[in-house]
Amino acid sequence: xxxxxxxxxxxxxxxxxxxxxxxxxxxxxxxxxxxxxxxxxxxxxxxxxxxxxxxxxxxxxxxxxxxxxxxxxxxxxxxxxxxxxxxxxxxxxxxxxxxxxxxxxxxxxxxxxxxxxxxxxxxxxxxxxxxxxxxxxxxxxxxxxxxxxxxxxxxxxxxxxxxxxxxxxxxxxxxxxxxxxxxxxxxxxxxxxxxxxxxxxxxxxxxxxxxxxxxxxxxxxxxxxxxxxxxxxxxxxxxxxxxxxxxxxxxxxxxxxxxxxxxxxxxxxxxxxxxxxxxxxxxxxxxxxxxxxxxxxxxxxxxxxxxxxxxxxxxxxxxxxxxxxxxxxxxxxxxxxxxxxxxxxxxxxxxxxxxxxxxxxxxxxxxxxxxxxxxxxxxxxxxxxxxxxxxxxxxxxxxxxxxxxxxxxxxxxxxxxxxxxxxxxxxxxxxxxxxxxxxxxxxxxxxxxxxxxxxxxxxxxxxxxxxxxxxxxxxxxxxxxxxxxxxxxxxxxxxxxxxxxxxxxxxxxxxxxxxxxxxxxxxxxxxxxxxxxxxxxxxxxxxxxxxxxxxxxxxxxxxxxxxxxxxxxxxxxxxxxxxxxxxxxxxxxxxxxxxxxxxxxxxxxxxxxxxxxxxxxxxxxxxxxxxxxxxxxx
Amino acid sequence: xxxxxxxxxxxxxxxxxxxxxxxxxxxxxxxxxxxxxxxxxxxxxxxxxxxxxxxxxxxxxxxxxxxxxxxxxxxxxxxxxxxxxxxxxxxxxxxxxxxxxxxxxxxxxxxxxxxxxxxxxxxxxxxxxxxxxxxxxxxxxxxxxxxxxxxxxxxxxxxxxxxxxxxxxxxxxxxxxxxxxxxxxxxxxxxxxxxxxxxxxxxxxxxxxxxxxxxxxxxxxxxxxxxxxxxxxxxxxxxxxxxxxxxxxxxxxxxxxxxxxxxxxxxxxxxxxxxxxxxxxxxxxxxxxxxxxxxxxxxxxxxxxxxxxxxxxxxxxxxxxxxxxxx
Numbered sequence: 001x002x003x004x005x006x007x008x009x010x011x012x013x014x015x016x017x018x019x020x021x022x023x024x025x026x027x028x029x030x031x032x033x034x035x036x037x038x039x040x041x042x043x044x045x046x047x048x049x050x051x052x053x054x055x056x057x058x059x060x061x062x063x064x065x066x067x068x069x070x071x072x073x074x075x076x077x078x079x080x081x082x083x084x085x086x087x088x089x090x091x092x093x094x095x096x097x098x099x100x101x102x103x104x105x106x107x108x109x110x111x112x113x114x115x116x117x118x119x120x121x122x123x124x125x126x127x128x129x130x131x132x133x134x135x136x137x138x139x140x141x142x143x144x145x146x147x148x149x150x151x152x153x154x155x156x157x158x159x160x161x162x163x164x165x166x167x168x169x170x171x172x173x174x175x176x177x178x179x180x181x182x183x184x185x186x187x188x189x190x191x192x193x194x195x196x197x198x199x200x201x202x203x204x205x206x207x208x209x210x211x212x213x214x215x216x217x218x219x220x221x222x223x224x225x226x227x228x229x230x231x232x233x234x235x236x237x238x239x240x241x242x243x244x245x246x247x248x249x250x251x252x253x254x255x256x257x258x259x260x261x262x263x264x265x266x267x268x269x270x271x272x273x274x275x276x277x278x279x280x281x282x283x284x285x286x287x288x289x290x291x292x293x294x295x296x297x298x299x300x301x302x303x304x305x306x307x308x309x310x311x312x313x314x315x316x317x318x319x320x321x322x323x324x325x326x327x328x329x330x331x332x333x334x335x336x337x338x339x340x341x342x343x344x345x346x347x348x349x350x351x352x353x354x355x356x357x358x359x360x361x362x363x364x365x366x367x368x369x370x371x372x373x374x375x376x377x378x379x380x381x382x383x384x385x386x387x388x389x390x391x392x393x394x395x396x397x398x399x400x401x402x403x404x405x406x407x408x409x410x411x412x413x414x415x416x417x418x419x420x421x422x423x424x425x426x427x428x429x430x431x432x433x434x435x436x437x438x439x440x441x442x443x444x445x446x447x448x449x450x451x452x453x454x455x456x457x458x459x460x461x462x463x464x465x466x467x468x469x470x471x472x473x474x475x476x477x478x479x480x481x482x483x484x485x486x487x488x489x490x491x492x493x494x495x496x497x498x499x500x501x502x503x504x505x506x507x508x509x510x511x512x513x514x515x516x517x518x519x520x521x522x523x524x525x526x527x528x529x530x531x532x533x534x535x536x537x538x539x540x541x542x543x544x545x546x547x548x549x550x551x552x553x554x555x556x557x558x559x560x561x562x563x564x565x566x567x568x569x570x571x572x573x574x575x576x577x578x579x580x581x582x583x584x585x586x587x588x589x590x591x592x593x594x595x596x597x598x599x600x601x602x603x604x605x606x607x608x609x610x611x612x613x614x615x616x617x618x619x620x621x622x623x624x625x626x627x628x629x630x631x632x633x634x
Numbered sequence: 635x636x637x638x639x640x641x642x643x644x645x646x647x648x649x650x651x652x653x654x655x656x657x658x659x660x661x662x663x664x665x666x667x668x669x670x671x672x673x674x675x676x677x678x679x680x681x682x683x684x685x686x687x688x689x690x691x692x693x694x695x696x697x698x699x700x701x702x703x704x705x706x707x708x709x710x711x712x713x714x715x716x717x718x719x720x721x722x723x724x725x726x727x728x729x730x731x732x733x734x735x736x737x738x739x740x741x742x743x744x745x746x747x748x749x750x751x752x753x754x755x756x757x758x759x760x761x762x763x764x765x766x767x768x769x770x771x772x773x774x775x776x777x778x779x780x781x782x783x784x785x786x787x788x789x790x791x792x793x794x795x796x797x798x799x800x801x802x803x804x805x806x807x808x809x810x811x812x813x814x815x816x817x818x819x820x821x822x823x824x825x826x827x828x829x830x831x832x833x834x835x836x837x838x839x840x841x842x843x844x845x846x847x848x849x850x851x852x853x854x855x856x857x858x859x860x861x862x863x864x865x866x867x868x869x870x871x872x873x874x875x876x877x878x879x880x881x882x883x884x885x886x887x888x889x890x891x892x893x894x895x896x897x898x899x900x901x902x903x904x905x906x907x908x909x910x911x912x913x914x915x916x917x918x919x920x921x922x923x924x925x926x927x928x929x930x931x932x933x934x935x936x937x938x939x940x941x942x943x944x945x946x947x948x949x950x951x952x953x954x955x956x957x958x959x960x961x
Contacts, residue, residue: 299910302918303636310882310903
């Protein structure tokens with residue numbers, strides 16, 4: 001191929017056919033790896049070679065066009081190389097147009113960012129093709145802002161589309177933005193709504209970043225949309241795509257760099273020289289001071305050792321704390337602050353006194369709002385709640401679970417209840433977690449961030465570790481050191497934590513509908529139940545809990561929200577890990593078999609990657625269970 | 635071994651309300667009784683007899699609204715008081731009278747104490763915060779004519795004036811030092827009505843300031859932990875001279891003793907602190923009160939040994955101390 005003679009009127013179509021056939025058989029990399037660099041050099045300045053190249057790709061038959069275009073898009077190093085090689089193929093050839101504007105952007109999502117950059121850059125480099133760019137942007141935005149797409153498509157595809165949108169935006173010029181400003185704005189509003197509705201923090205972040213990028217582009221004078229979210233690699237990468245570095249300016253900028261370097265070098269020296277007179281100035285007053293006659297010596301100071309920082313004392317009795325927090329005493333905010341800070345330790349030191357007023361204290365804490373600006377108020381409040389709950393579990397758990405299903409609480413308060421129940425259960429069941437934050441990731445309440453699956457991710461990690469340890473168990477023995485043992489305090493109260501929560505989930509209230517709009521809380525509830533189930537290992541109620549949980553999961557198994565589904569699958573994992581194998585076999589055989597077929601279904605067809613992984617884990621666990629039981633001689 | 639701080643010489647009780655302002659009048663010749671005027675939150679001005687330690691008279695002129703400034707105008711017979719009823723009252727107290735002779739309606743709803751300066755026999759200049767947020771008005775008393783209004787430039791964002799001090803050096807023009815809500819102190823030329831210099835002393839509002847005209851040095855306190863000492867150079871520019879960090883945040887009042895040797899600060903941490911003025915050397919911490927101290931004042935006794943320091947607090951007591959009186 002590299003020996004095509006110049007000047008001869010030869011027919012390229014044969015070469016095109018060969019190229020097409022090779023590409024369709026999957027050998028794009030090999031052939032284009034050789035072809036593309038040659039063509040790159042040849043077409044750099046030579047128009048004839050450019051036209052030859054264009055003829056080459058145009059003559060590829062339609063049935064192989066996709067493979068060829070794909071190969072070029074992947075093989076070309078930058079967008080303008082792609083432009084030189086393909087020319088206006090995308091405008092002239094219907095199939096190529098379909099592949100570039102529809103298939104590679106909307107139907108496939110496995111390509112790298114570089115390929116996306118090449119494709120979209122290619123579309124933007126020629127006037128004829130720019131109309132296609134606008135059309136592509138419109139279609140991408142339509143997909144991005146459709147709520148069903150956000151709910152049902154996998155996270156990877158959504159990331160891909162978001163990247164494509166941001167790259168398109170970066171290529172748009174002012175007049176084009178002007179013409180489609182209104183549409184951009186409408187799509188942005190709709191899209192942001194769908195994304196923020198989602199229960200997965202990753203999708204919310206993607207939505208926020210794309211909306212910010214759109215807002216940046218269309219609003220030049222007014223204040224720009226700005227969200228608060230945690231930056232991570234994904235969002236940083238996405239944001240960096242918005243800024244395009246035009247490839248043409250690479251060469252001329254070198255002399256600029258030298259100049260800017262010199263300017264940069266000049267600046268530090270200027271600032272240094274400025275600093276010196278400043279350091280000289282303060283020296284003068286000091287010298288003057290020493291020179292003055294010290295006539296203050298005749299005034300002898302008194303003893304000032306008692307002069308310390310003023311500390312407000314917190315009340316020492318629990319009932320005093322209650323009075324301060326409800327404001328029935330004086331409205332002294334300093335005292336209120338001191339009480340909030342001291343409450344947890346007071347509760348832990350006086351369990352008997354706390355038990356007398358536990359429900360009242362729990363009520364006050366649930367409704368406690370930040371009066372002054374204390375650092376870590378949320379954490380202080382939560383720790384106090386956990387302390388109260390662990391000191392007097394049964395009545396307080398009864399109160400909290402009943403409040404979870406009551407009217408007129410905010411979603412935040414309901415999720416707080418769930419968090420407190422989990423932390424207290426953790427403390428009661430595992431003595432080594434108490435006090436010191438050994439597994440600090442699992443212990444931290446993570447309240448300051450958006451309610452996300454953060455805590456459940458840590459739990460998943462712990463569950464995973466446990467699964468790992470279990471799957472190898474019949475090879476390796478118990479190798480870890482025995483820890484100091486204490487009676488399991490969770491045993492007597494596990495049921496009180498668990499059953500009230502699971503009872504009323506299908507009864508909608510006026511302000512709270514778990515099965516309807518409030519699927520975020522449902523997701524959190526399901527994760528909480530999974531954790532409670534996991535912590536109930538070795539308790540008496542574990543089998544009854546397992547049965548109830550299995551029924552609960554069965555009722556909700558087709559829920560549309562992937563966060564809820566992930567929770568349901570974690571419930572199954574906890575179940576399989578906590579309920580003793582014999583009891584599972586004896587009491588839950590048919591339900592387990594049904595669950596197994598459901599899990600197989602999820603593993604193959606569920607759009608969410610995490611769900612599929614969890615389903616696979618569960619199937620493995622079930623398998624191990626079976627093997628273990630078969631291994632034991634009955 | 636340093637001595638423990640002294641106890642108050644005596645404590646005046648009986649105001650039944652938080653004490654916001656104090657002013658001594660002890661300079662009179664012998665048959666005159668040394669007096670202490672105090673203004674309280676319940677609107678009363680008490681005239682304390684410092685020989686018997688009892689209230690001589692209680693003046694009610696502000697409609698039970700808190701009185702936050704009292705000053706004498708040339709002797710104990712004429713008193714000026716400022717209250718939260720937006721009025722400044724002039725009293726005639728000669729021969730046992732207790733009547734309001736005149737009043738100025740300031741329309742000021744803040745807490746900025748006015749400042750008096752005697753310019754000639756029977757003529758005074760008074761600086762007070764005016765109705766508009768950032769302005770300071772200078773009036774001539776007793777004629778109540780407005781001399782000028784000091785307005786910061788547009789966009790200066792100084793906030794309310796928090797404390798004022800009018801002074802003049804011998805026969806030159808009177809100047810005003812004003813501390814503002816944004817933490818800056820501004821020097822104004824009163825006759826021309828324009829600002830000569832501005833210095834940002836604090837990050838929080840300036841609560842109180844005092845100025846030593848001889849050394850051209852001043853000190854300001856704020857709601858933060860820092861005391862700021864600044865000086866005025868020949869070009870009438872303010873410069874920060876020194877700062878001093880306190881143990882607890884919050885200063886309500888600062889006053890320098892007339893002999894310019896020591897100064898006292900009233901703290902939100904219930905303590906009075908005494909410093910040497912020359913180098914701001916901490917000298918004593920007087921811990922008697924149980925609530926935030928609102929004001930401190932030095933007496934104007936002609937005999938140095940009799941000099942007193944008084945502090946009024948939210949705990950409704952006035953403590954009177956004799957400290958460093960021998961120097």
